[in-house]
Amino acid sequence: MTTIKNQQWIYIRHPDAIVGPEHYELRSEALSTSLSAGEVLVEAQYISVDPYMRINQSLKPTYNELPHALNTVQTAGVVARVLASSVPHLAVGDSVEGMLGWQTHARVHHSVLRKLDPSIAPVSTALGVLGMPGRTAWFGLTESGRPHAGEVVVVSGAAGAVGSLVAQFAKRHGCKVLGIAGGKAKCTWLNESLGLDWAVDYKAHSTAETLAAEIKALTGGVDVYFDNVGGMVSDAVIPLINRRARIVICGSISQYSGALDQAEMGPRFLHHMLYQRATIQGMLARDYLHRMDEMLAIVAPMVKAGEIVFEESIVEGFNQLPVALNNLFTGEHRGKLLVKI
Amino acid sequence: MTTIKNQQWIYIRHPDAIVGPEHYELRSEALSTSLSAGEVLVEAQYISVDPYMRINQSLKPTYNELPHALNTVQTAGVVARVLASSVPHLAVGDSVEGMLGWQTHARVHHSVLRKLDPSIAPVSTALGVLGMPGRTAWFGLTESGRPHAGEVVVVSGAAGAVGSLVAQFAKRHGCKVLGIAGGKAKCTWLNESLGLDWAVDYKAHSTAETLAAEIKALTGGVDVYFDNVGGMVSDAVIPLINRRARIVICGSISQYSGALDQAEMGPRFLHHMLYQRATIQGMLARDYLHRMDEMLAIVAPMVKAGEIVFEESIVEGFNQLPVALNNLFTGEHRGKLLVKI
Numbered sequence: 307m308t309t310i311k312n313q314q315w316i317y318i319r320h321p322d323a324i325v326g327p328e329h330y331e332l333r334s335e336a337l338s339t340s341l342s343a344g345e346v347l348v349e350a351q352y353i354s355v356d357p358y359m360r361i362n363q364s365l366k367p368t369y370n371e372l373p374h375a376l377n378t379v380q381t382a383g384v385v386a387r388v389l390a391s392s393v394p395h396l397a398v399g400d401s402v403e404g405m406l407g408w409q410t411h412a413r414v415h416h417s418v419l420r421k422l423d424p425s426i427a428p429v430s431t432a433l434g435v436l437g438m439p440g441r442t443a444w445f446g447l448t449e450s451g452r453p454h455a456g457e458v459v460v461v462s463g464a465a466g467a468v469g470s471l472v473a474q475f476a477k478r479h480g481c482k483v484l485g486i487a488g489g490k491a492k493c494t495w496l497n498e499s500l501g502l503d504w505a506v507d508y509k510a511h512s513t514a515e516t517l518a519a520e521i522k523a524l525t526g527g528v529d530v531y532f533d534n535v536g537g538m539v540s541d542a543v544i545p546l547i548n549r550r551a552r553i554v555i556c557g558s559i560s561q562y563s564g565a566l567d568q569a570e571m572g573p574r575f576l577h578h579m580l581y582q583r584a585t586i587q588g589m590l591a592r593d594y595l596h597r598m599d600e601m602l603a604i605v606a607p608m609v610k611a612g613e614i615v616f617e618e619s620i621v622e623g624f625n626q627l628p629v630a631l632n633n634l635f636t637g638e639h640r641g642k643l644l645v646k647i
Numbered sequence: 648m649t650t651i652k653n654q655q656w657i658y659i660r661h662p663d664a665i666v667g668p669e670h671y672e673l674r675s676e677a678l679s680t681s682l683s684a685g686e687v688l689v690e691a692q693y694i695s696v697d698p699y700m701r702i703n704q705s706l707k708p709t710y711n712e713l714p715h716a717l718n719t720v721q722t723a724g725v726v727a728r729v730l731a732s733s734v735p736h737l738a739v740g741d742s743v744e745g746m747l748g749w750q751t752h753a754r755v756h757h758s759v760l761r762k763l764d765p766s767i768a769p770v771s772t773a774l775g776v777l778g779m780p781g782r783t784a785w786f787g788l789t790e791s792g793r794p795h796a797g798e799v800v801v802v803s804g805a806a807g808a809v810g811s812l813v814a815q816f817a818k819r820h821g822c823k824v825l826g827i828a829g830g831k832a833k834c835t836w837l838n839e840s841l842g843l844d845w846a847v848d849y850k851a852h853s854t855a856e857t858l859a860a861e862i863k864a865l866t867g868g869v870d871v872y873f874d875n876v877g878g879m880v881s882d883a884v885i886p887l888i889n890r891r892a893r894i895v896i897c898g899s900i901s902q903y904s905g906a907l908d909q910a911e912m913g914p915r916f917l918h919h920m921l922y923q924r925a926t927i928q929g930m931l932a933r934d935y936l937h938r939m940d941e942m943l944a945i946v947a948p949m950v951k952a953g954e955i956v957f958e959e960s961i962v963e964g965f966n967q968l969p970v971a972l973n974n975l976f977t978g979e980h981r982g983k984l985l986v987k988i
Binding site for chain 2: 361367368369533536537540555556557558561565566569570571572573574575576577578579580581582583584585586587588589590593
């Protein structure tokens, strides 16, 4: 039996706070290359790190009943190249995308793979603007946020993979868009590269009150709040909502490093929901998996036409995966963070 | 010019905490009884006290931009008897309902009055089950809560004017209903008179964790949470929501005595919205004012047929109004609290 060396990052230890290399172990296995009917052998080209990975390490039930199992390969989206195929529609050299995890190789049934068209955009976009983050941004904004031209849309985590797309989609809907991000460099990028109306550096504020005052002075009030961050940033934005505002809870990244297990305290705000008859809607990418084709039909032409900024921060080397995941919570990246193998 | 002595409770002082008699002053005026075209002179029979009155005394903007003006008559719904009329459809002795405030008499244009039909139910119900609280309960549950038969509906403030109706409407929708109230007597009433599936006394719990454990053990999880109370009760219920749960924010009575101006701290919970892709919707009675006829067409026959328990706690005497308002936040009443003049 011919085998190939498959390197894997195994999730071995629950993080109490920020996740990093100490929670993973690098292992190798000999992977048989013999294909059963319908199987494909692939080699990873790009592997994703995403904030949801830390949620899934929470000890309490989250979107899944059970946390990510210990001593298994870290779950992740991967763009891979076909090394061998038993099916006619996937040829050697084709690029595919699938939930293959943090490993260099995989032998899987073709049905779990999505074939990519490199003529539309670099295949790495299948993990970003033309993948899960793009789907989250598009449907989160349009279905839960329901923006109307002229409305004020505020996006937290606006320099991130999802936030940077939400902000641009909202601009295309004719909204006035304010992006919130950490640091001057990200804010300059939001203004200059993404063309947002306003960018606010939350790190320049030590309290929600002064952050709120800046956002209020710029926008006057908020019709759609697309939240990836939670915590102090949401404390600032939520009291600024206008009548019938829509708040989309897409993430709470400020809470992921421990506070999902032991909730942080924050000011109660539900009376604002009452006053403004506003809506909060939680959403996940998986809710729109069945509408991936719809998103691609709309967004891929924008990408091909160069109308969407989809910055990718690419870290080189399979060995860097746990560090890259850690950087999601501590780093200075913009757009989608990827590891190139 | 003929006049009549009109007694009025004037709102004279902003309450920092619980509202009570010290924030009101009794005054008299000489009210002219001469009717202009379209006017009606009425005498109050029942005057309402409602939790929203305390919200409107908050110093920060609430559902209204400005708080209730000082040195004016306390706003309130009133059921009154016609003393003199200039319009053919209102005769002396007819009962009407309108936002006439805390005063014994009023001379108003007929268009602000709703004529009542005493053959359906006691006219006092125009301030309860067939009035603003009934409208809030009906549309809050059906439009924001969207209950389905077999689902679990949890109602906080379940012994109150709105909550007791929501709980019964939910039972009629085929839901399993858990009511949360303060004290054993109210819980016995919820079980025995309202026929709820479960009643939980939040005062028997000193932490949200033990309250949550009791609710979880009884229901298994929550599909609709109709919240009139907020605070610790909501801290207990929100982490128990099921997939695609609907949370209706109809009130936050635990926060009204000061915490609307200076927010209380509570555990952050928005990650639960994410996990369950749940919705929070704030609603106010005024959102459905234009559908009052629809509510009456549905609910009045239930009331006439004796199928709805609409308990009224009636305090006697115009002088008791500020005390009765205070009792809303401290008292042991069930159902709708009213003052009979």
